[in-house]
Amino acid sequence: MAKIIPLEKAPKESGMPLEGAIKARRSKRAGWKHSVTLFELSQLLWSAQGKTADVHRSVPSAGATYPLETFVSAKSVEGLAPGIYKYLPEEHALEVVDENDATEKIGIACGKYLFVRDAPLCIIIVAECSRTTSRFGERGMRYIHMEVGSAYQNIALEAVALNLGTVVIGAFDDDAVKKAIGTEFEPLCILPIG
Numbered sequence: 001m002a003k004i005i006p007l008e009k010a011p012k013e014s015g016m017p018l019e020g021a022i023k024a025r026r027s028k029r030a031g032w033k034h035s036v037t038l039f040e041l042s043q044l045l046w047s048a049q050g051k052t053a054d055v056h057r058s059v060p061s062a063g064a065t066y067p068l069e070t071f072v073s074a075k076s077v078e079g080l081a082p083g084i085y086k087y088l089p090e091e092h093a094l095e096v097v098d099e100n101d102a103t104e105k106i107g108i109a110c111g112k113y114l115f116v117r118d119a120p121l122c123i124i125i126v127a128e129c130s131r132t133t134s135r136f137g138e139r140g141m142r143y144i145h146m147e148v149g150s151a152y153q154n155i156a157l158e159a160v161a162l163n164l165g166t167v168v169i170g171a172f173d174d175d176a177v178k179k180a181i182g183t184e185f186e187p188l189c190i191l192p193i194g
């Protein structure tokens with residue numbers, strides 16, 4: 001049976017004005033914090049895909065098809081063992097996917113962006129594209145790419161509100177990422193955070 005780890009209720013409002021977070025956001029590639037807390041991870045995941053009301057989530061989704069799945073590669077998260085986890089928006093919880101630290105594999109999958117290994121955690125967003133293309137045909141791919149942009153911008157702004165930083169990585173070896181996190185879905189972006 002899948003091991004489930006409940007997350008602290010989110011969101012807790014940071015008090016940072018939205019405009020301040022937009023202005024302060026910059027891509028971060030060095031100077032990572034040594035660790036982040038489980039509370040901070042809870043806030044970041046909620047901003048990416050958390051439920052806001054009945055079926056609604058923190059980002060819009062074409063036809064409410066919700067093709068995105070959010071994975072976490074934890075290296076140094078206080079209160080969470082290193083490993084791979086999948087975010088469950090319904091429960092606001094993590095499902096344990098692999099209890100082995102995959103940081104090195106994800107760093108290598110990012111080729112020249114080896115700095116990914118130095119961050120205390122990575123969020124990896126993947127898509128089960130058929131959820132959206134079965135409804136909208138090939139045009140659904142366009143919708144998926146729009147949706148992931150909303151999700152990663154929310155994460156980037158929430159990171160600022162938590163006094164953390166991130167960068168969205170789009171250049172990586174798809175198959176290596178799939179293998180590292182154990183999914184058949186399409187990896188769309190990786191965000192080292194800290």
Ligand SMILES: Cc1cc2nc3c(=O)[nH]c(=O)nc-3n(C[C@H](O)[C@H](O)[C@H](O)COP(=O)(O)O)c2cc1C
Binds near residue numbers: 028113169171172
């Ligand atoms: C779709 C997309 C893909 C990106 N891929 C990478 C990447 O693979 N590696 C990287 O270091 N930065 C990547 N970036 C970050 C950009 O380089 C960065 O946003 C740009 O230089 C502007 O800097 P700023 O984010 O600090 O404003 C990507 C940004 C976007 C929007």
